[in-house]
Every structure is written in structure tokens, then in C-alpha cells.
Amino acid sequence: xxxxxxxxxxxxxxxxxxxxxxxxxxxxxxxxxxxxxxxxxxxxxxxxxxxxxxxxxxxxxxxxxxxxxxxxxxxxxxxxxxxxxxxxxxxxxxxxxxxxxxxxxxxxxxxxxxxxxxxxxxxxxxxxxxxxxxxxxxxxxxxxxxxxxxxxxxxxxxxxxxxxxxxxxxxxxxxxxxxxxxxxxxxxxxxxxxxxxxxxxxxxxxxxxxxxxxxxxxxxxxxxxxxxxxxxxxxxxxxxxxxxxxxxxxxxxxxxxxxxxxxxxxxxxxxxxxxxxxxxxxxxxxxxxxxx
Amino acid sequence: xxxxxxxxxxxxxxxxxxxxxxxxxxxxxxxxxxxxxxxxxxxxxxxxxxxxxxxxxxxxxxxxxxxxxxxxxxxxxxxxxxxxxxxxxxxxxxxxxxxxxxxxxxxxxxxxxxxxxxxxxxxxxxxxxxxxxxxxxxxxxxxxxxxxxxxxxxxxxxxxxxxxxxxxxxxxxxxxxxxxxxxxxxxxxxxxxxxxxxxxxxxxxxxxxxxxxxxxxxxxxxxxxxxxxxxxxxxxxxxxxxxxxxxxxxxxxxxxxxxxxxxxxxxxxxxxxxxxxxxxxxxxxxxxxxxxxxxxxxxxx
Numbered sequence: 001x002x003x004x005x006x007x008x009x010x011x012x013x014x015x016x017x018x019x020x021x022x023x024x025x026x027x028x029x030x031x032x033x034x035x036x037x038x039x040x041x042x043x044x045x046x047x048x049x050x051x052x053x054x055x056x057x058x059x060x061x062x063x064x065x066x067x068x069x070x071x072x073x074x075x076x077x078x079x080x081x082x083x084x085x086x087x088x089x090x091x092x093x094x095x096x097x098x099x100x101x102x103x104x105x106x107x108x109x110x111x112x113x114x115x116x117x118x119x120x121x122x123x124x125x126x127x128x129x130x131x132x133x134x135x136x137x138x139x140x141x142x143x144x145x146x147x148x149x150x151x152x153x154x155x156x157x158x159x160x161x162x163x164x165x166x167x168x169x170x171x172x173x174x175x176x177x178x179x180x181x182x183x184x185x186x187x188x189x190x191x192x193x194x195x196x197x198x199x200x201x202x203x204x205x206x207x208x209x210x211x212x213x214x215x216x217x218x219x220x221x222x223x224x225x226x227x228x229x230x231x232x233x234x235x236x237x238x239x240x241x242x243x244x245x246x247x248x249x250x251x252x253x254x255x256x257x258x259x260x261x262x263x264x265x266x267x268x269x270x271x272x273x274x275x276x277x278x279x280x281x282x283x284x285x286x287x288x289x290x291x292x
Numbered sequence: 293x294x295x296x297x298x299x300x301x302x303x304x305x306x307x308x309x310x311x312x313x314x315x316x317x318x319x320x321x322x323x324x325x326x327x328x329x330x331x332x333x334x335x336x337x338x339x340x341x342x343x344x345x346x347x348x349x350x351x352x353x354x355x356x357x358x359x360x361x362x363x364x365x366x367x368x369x370x371x372x373x374x375x376x377x378x379x380x381x382x383x384x385x386x387x388x389x390x391x392x393x394x395x396x397x398x399x400x401x402x403x404x405x406x407x408x409x410x411x412x413x414x415x416x417x418x419x420x421x422x423x424x425x426x427x428x429x430x431x432x433x434x435x436x437x438x439x440x441x442x443x444x445x446x447x448x449x450x451x452x453x454x455x456x457x458x459x460x461x462x463x464x465x466x467x468x469x470x471x472x473x474x475x476x477x478x479x480x481x482x483x484x485x486x487x488x489x490x491x492x493x494x495x496x497x498x499x500x501x502x503x504x505x506x507x508x509x510x511x512x513x514x515x516x517x518x519x520x521x522x523x524x525x526x527x528x529x530x531x532x533x534x535x536x537x538x539x540x541x542x543x544x545x546x547x548x549x550x551x552x553x554x555x556x557x558x559x560x561x562x563x564x565x566x567x568x569x570x571x572x573x574x575x576x577x578x579x580x581x582x583x584x585x586x587x588x589x590x591x592x593x
Contacts, residue, residue, distance in 0.1 A: 089325070096316055245426070
């Protein structure tokens with residue numbers, strides 16, 4: 001009896017492994033097959049010369065350069081907002097908070113991480129409605145709002161990784177501060193943060209990856225197809241993931257479709273690089289304590 | 293002379309103490325802000341849903357028909373679709389998760405193949421949602437249209453297949469981490485009893501991880517319910533209760549995105565806020581159950 005069940009179980013396991021590997025390989029293969037010949041300077045800059053595009057002397061009409069700039073500025077602004085707050089909150093929760101505070105703040109942060117990104121976008125949208133009704137009658141969705149909402153999405157990752165990195169420090173290293181007579185903050189500033197810097201950096205890179213890929217939030221907070229370069233911080237913008245989404249539904253000809261595949265491939269490479277990098281840093285940080 | 297030095301030292305100490313206090317306050321402010329954001333989201337959604345309750349229009353939103361031109365604003369079809377889609381996606385992803393985890397912890401416990409499979413799962417977490425949707429639109433949807441020869445291919449079926457691939461890596465990684473710990477505890481005993489790798493998995497490791505199994509399912513559900521892009525891109529977006537796997541459907545998340553992109557009717561907006569509030573509350577429930585399970589699991593050990 002048992003061998004039959006065993007054999008069945010084994011077959012099903014191999015099958016599921018195969019199905020998943022095959023579908024992911026197919027996904028990558030398909031994107032490469034369709035997209036790799038589209039990835040060229042033309043994909044980014046269209047007919048505009050790259051020097052002109054790079055310095056903004058001439059607008060790019062049929063390339064994805066505006067989307068690249070849009071995603072880049074989203075990531076930069078979201079990180080500028082989220083990284084200081086997230087790291088500070090992580091330090092507080094790990095080093096200062098009482099058990100009660102940790103439970104309350106921790107569960108609220110968990111809830112923040114569980115909130116679907118479309119709800120976060122809806123929050124940004126309601127914020128604009130609210131502002132319109134109260135103090136700014138002509139508030140509009142735009143780059144800064146989207147960056148703020150994305151910051152909310154990545155905030156829990158930053159808090160969790162900072163907390164984990166600080167708590168992963170061995171007890172012996174924590175005695176160092178006390179033995180030197182450092183105050184609590186001096187101890188954190190000069191021993192704990194340098195020791196956990198790698199873990200925190202891994203969290204930051206992970207957060208950047210999440211910020212680059214999220215589409216649902218920006219859908220409601222001011223992304224626009226063919227918006228061109230954002231002129232200021234409150235302007236409409238384009239973004240890589242949205243560009244992929246838009247072209248999947250609304251491509252007009254084969255050239256645009258090829259551009260869609262190219263964009264998808266570029267986006268995949270960017271996020272894979274970021275996630276791989278963050279995973280690598282995490283491994284390095286873990287190895288440091290295990291080997292010591 | 294000594295008095296003077298003493299007071300200078302005392303001053304320096306006091307300055308340090310004050311500085312420490314301020315730093316702690318700033319850090320607390322950051323932590324408090326992160327927590328307050330959730331409260332802000334919740335109150336904002338409730339505030340915009342209030343007219344529904346005060347003006348007795350709740351019935352109009354909790355109805356079965358969505359047809360804004362004829363003043364029907366029911367979101368129940370989307371709600372049912374979201375639930376169905378989540379359950380169907382889990383029905384596919386959960387057996388696959390168990391299968392992959394038992395490969396990782398039983399059948400191929402070491403070697404290149406295991407490392408490759410783990411690499412693949414980690415790689416999958418980094419693939420943007422929009423890319424899953426994009427490839428589905430150009431591969432899965434035509435395939436379904438061609439194989440089953442009904443409808444356009446943009447259907448519940450397409451969304452649920454894509455979604456199951458999307459939630460798989462999260463589920464595998466959670467269960468894998470838990471199995472790692474269980475394996476360290478039980479592997480030797482099970483081997484001493486003469487269990488085969490599959491038997492160990494079936495009758496020792498998985499029962500030992502039954503709490504983790506529930507956590508896995510809940511996390512997968514959370515991701516599936518909250519996902520917008522896949523259902524928006526491949527489910528077809530017709531606001532109806534699905535009668536077959538090949539019906540075009542619309543989820544709550546896609547509903548939010550679609551309505552805000554097109555309509556500007558105030559009742560349509562309110563249905564969106566109701567959908568958002570519902571999603572938020574659903575996630576809170578998941579989170580509460582997760583917390584409960586995690587805590588009782590810790591005391592259990």
C-alpha cells in the first residue's frame with residue numbers, strides 16, 4: 001500500500017515542480033523571444049538623439065524615456081520619504097519600544113503591509129478629493145502624491161528589515177556599548193547601526209524594487225499615458241509598469257506591441273537586478289553572524 | 293575651581309540627556325507616524341463612505357446590478373467574483389505549494405536541482421505583477437480562446453491561472469521557512485523509524501507545520517484578494533456574477549481602478565469607497581487571524 005501512495009505523492013511533487021518551472025521559463029523565454037530585438041537605443045529615445053533627450057533639450061515622443069524618468073523620480077522621491085521614516089521607526093521598535101508599544105505599533109504596521117496597493121491608491125485619491133473640498137480647490141493627482149503613496153507601500157518592508165537586522169545582532173556586541181559607558185543613542189549610532197548596516201541596506205534595495213514595480217497605486221494617483229516628462233513635482237507622469245499595462249490593452253500597431261515587449265523586458269531586468277541584489281546583501285548579512 | 297568644573301560637567305551631562313530625549317522623541321514620532329497612517333487610511337475611507345449610511349443608500353450599493361447609466365450601483369457581483377477568484381486561485385496554488393515544498397524537503401533534499409528550484413522561486417517573487425498580466429494577455433488568453441472555443445478568453449479561468457502563479461512564491465517561501473525548522477527537529481527521528489522521504493513529509497513534517505499551513509493559505513489569500521493588475525488585465529472586466537469559468541468577470545480591486553478611471557458620478561464614487569473599505573476590513577480580519585495563529589503557535593511550542 002505505502003509504496004503506491006509514496007509513488008503517487010512523488011509523481012505529484014515532481015509534476016508541480018515541473019509545471020511551475022515550465023511556466024516561469026516559458027514566461028521568460030517568451031518575453032526574451034518577443035522583446036530582445038526591441039531593446040535598443042531606439043526603444044528608449046525614439047527618433048530623438050540621446051544627447052538631446054538626456055538633457056531634456058528635445059521631447060521624446062515615441063520612446064520610453066519619459067516612462068523611465070517617471071519611474072526613476074517616483075523611486076527617488078518615495079525613497080526620500082520612506083527610508084528615513086522607516087529606518088527610524090525600525091530603530092525605535094527594536095531598541096526603545098516597550099512590549100506594549102511594540103505590540104500596538106507592530107500590529108498597525110502589519111496591517112499597513114497587508115493593505116492592498118489599490119486601497120493605498122484610493123487613499124491618495126480621497127486625499128486629493130479632501131483637499132479639493134477644504135483648502136486647495138484645484139488640487140490634482142501627480143508625481144508627489146504617487147511617490148507619497150508608494151512610500152506608504154514600502155514603509156512596512158523598511159521597518160521590518162531594520163527591526164530584523166537590529167535584532168539579529170548577537171548579544172555580545174550589545175554589551176560593548178554598556179562597557180564603554182556610551183549612552184543609548186551613542187551605542188545605537190556607533191555600534192548597532194554600523195553592525196546592521198548591511199541588513200538595512202538590503203531592506204532599502206528591496207523597497208526600491210517594490211516601488212519600481214507597483215502599478216495599482218499610480219493608476220489612481222496621476223499616471224497618464226503619453227504625459228511626457230513631468231514638468232514639476234505635481235505634474236502628471238509616465239511610468240514603466242503603467243506603460244506595459246497600457247500597451248497590453250491599447251497597442252495600435254505591431255511597432256507599439258514590440259515596444260510593449262521591450263518595455264516589459266526592461267522592467268523585468270530592472271526589478272530582477274534589484275531583488276537579486278537585495279537577496280545577495282541579505283545572504284551576506286546573515287553569513288556574517290553565522291560564521292562568527 | 294572644583295565647583296566650576298563640576299557644574300560644567302553637569303551641564304554637559306544635562307545637554308547629553310536632553311539630546312537623548314529628543315532623539316528618542318523623533319524616533320517615536322517616526323514609529324507613531326507609520327502606525328497613524330493606517331488609522332488615517334481607515335478614517336478617510338469611512339469618512340467617504342459615511343453618506344451611504346446617513347442617507348440610507350447602503351441598499352443601492354449592496355445590490356446585484358451594476359449599470360451606472362440606469363442608476364444601478366450594486367457591487368455584490370464584484371464581491372462574489374473576488375471571493376471566487378481567490379478560492380479558485382488557492383485551489384491551484386496550494387497543491388502546487390505542497391508539491392514544491394515536498395520536493396524541496398523530501399525528494400530532492402540536496403544537490404543542484406534543489407538550489408535551482410529555490411532560485412526559481414526567489415526569482416518569481418521579483419517578477420512585477422504587470423508582467424504576469426502582460427504575458428497572460430498574449431499567451432494564456434489566446435490559448436484559452438483556441439482550446440475551449442468559447443468567449444474571448446478574457447475570463448475567470450485566465451485570471452485564476454495567472455493569479456495562482458503570482459501567489460505561489462509567497463506561499464512556498466513561507467512554508468519552506470517553517471519546514472526548515474520542523475525538519476531540523478524531526479528528520480533524524482523519522483529516518484530512524486525507517487520512513488521514506490515522502491512518508492516523512494506526509495505524516496511528520498506537514499502535520500508538524502499545520503499552523504504554518506494556515507498562515508500560508510491566509511497570506512496567499514491576502515495577495516490574491518489584493519491583486520489588481522492581473523484581474524484588470526485578463527479577467528475581462530464585465531460586472532456580472534460568473535456562471536462558468538469562461539465568463540468575463542470584474543473583481544473589487546479592478547472595479548476601483550476602472551470606475552475612478554472613467555466615471556465621475558458621485559454614486560459610482562461611493563460604491564468605490566465601499567469596495568475599498570470592504571477590502572481594508574477583509575485584510576484586517578486576515579491580519580487578526582494571522583496574529584492569533586502566530587501567537588498561539590508560539591505558546592504551543
